[in-house]
Amino acid sequence: MSMPRTDYAAWAAERSAPRLTDWLRETSEPDWSAVVNHPLFDALAEGSLPGEAFADYMVQDYGFVDPFTALLGHAIGHAPGMADRVVLGQFVGMLTSDENSVFQRTFETFGVPETDRNAPEYLPATASFQQLLRETGASESYAQMLAVLVVTEWLYLGWATRITRGEILHPLYDEWVGLHDSQAFQTFVAWLRRRLEEIAETLDETEFARMVERFHETVARERAFHDAVYSG
Numbered sequence: 001m002s003m004p005r006t007d008y009a010a011w012a013a014e015r016s017a018p019r020l021t022d023w024l025r026e027t028s029e030p031d032w033s034a035v036v037n038h039p040l041f042d043a044l045a046e047g048s049l050p051g052e053a054f055a056d057y058m059v060q061d062y063g064f065v066d067p068f069t070a071l072l073g074h075a076i077g078h079a080p081g082m083a084d085r086v087v088l089g090q091f092v093g094m095l096t097s098d099e100n101s102v103f104q105r106t107f108e109t110f111g112v113p114e115t116d117r118n119a120p121e122y123l124p125a126t127a128s129f130q131q132l133l134r135e136t137g138a139s140e141s142y143a144q145m146l147a148v149l150v151v152t153e154w155l156y157l158g159w160a161t162r163i164t165r166g167e168i169l170h171p172l173y174d175e176w177v178g179l180h181d182s183q184a185f186q187t188f189v190a191w192l193r194r195r196l197e198e199i200a201e202t203l204d205e206t207e208f209a210r211m212v213e214r215f216h217e218t219v220a221r222e223r224a225f226h227d228a229v230y231s232g
């Protein structure tokens with residue numbers, strides 16, 4: 001029988017500064033690195049990604065962002081107190097202003113038809129990611145919500161800080177990278193990791209195991225999503 005907390009303790013015992021989120025990431029391989037090193041992000045950074053392909057990705061990603069924003073709402077509601085609500089609330093503020101505007105301007109710029117903006121056909125990988133986000137919101141478990149947030153945000157920080165931006169990048173591609181490699185975003189991801197690690201200490205065995213499962217499942221969904229939106 002798998003005992004996630006015992007497994008983590010064994011891993012941690014061999015390290016001088018063990019962190020739960022490092023263990024979660026390591027145990028998500030090879031999916032984790034497949035997302036961070038995804039060819040979509042290389043094409044995006046080099047500027048070789050055609051506008052139509054970027055728009056297709058952004059249409060599907062807007063299908064992620066909708067239930068993702070709702071999940072943040074659940075997290076704000078289920079957080080233990082005001083300190084967490086402030087950090088999460090400020091992130092939602094950015095998501096629904098600066099980031100939402102990048103989607104809207106991408107749809108304008110690349111002539112995405114009205115139906116694809118509001119009621120597109122979601123790929124199966126998008127639909128199952130949406131289901132995971134909704135399920136996690138309905139779980140009422142702040143730990144599971146944080147696990148999903150750590151995965152989605154840390155992965156995006158991972159690719160955005162890995163790639164080198166081309167010199168003559170489309171301004172919208174540049175903005176998309178900039179949203180995910182900024183100092184503010186790095187600070188937010190560091191906060192998410194720390195909070196997940198703190199909350200994890202309060203979980204019983206069953207809750208801990210569910211949180212671990214949620215983390216791994218989310219990494220798998222991320223990989224499937226990016227493979228589906230871009231085949232290279």
Ligand SMILES: Cc1ncc(CO)c(N)n1
Pocket residue numbers: 061064152153156222225
């Ligand atoms: C699929 C996906 N994962 C993570 C992010 C970052 O929030 C995003 N925009 N899309």
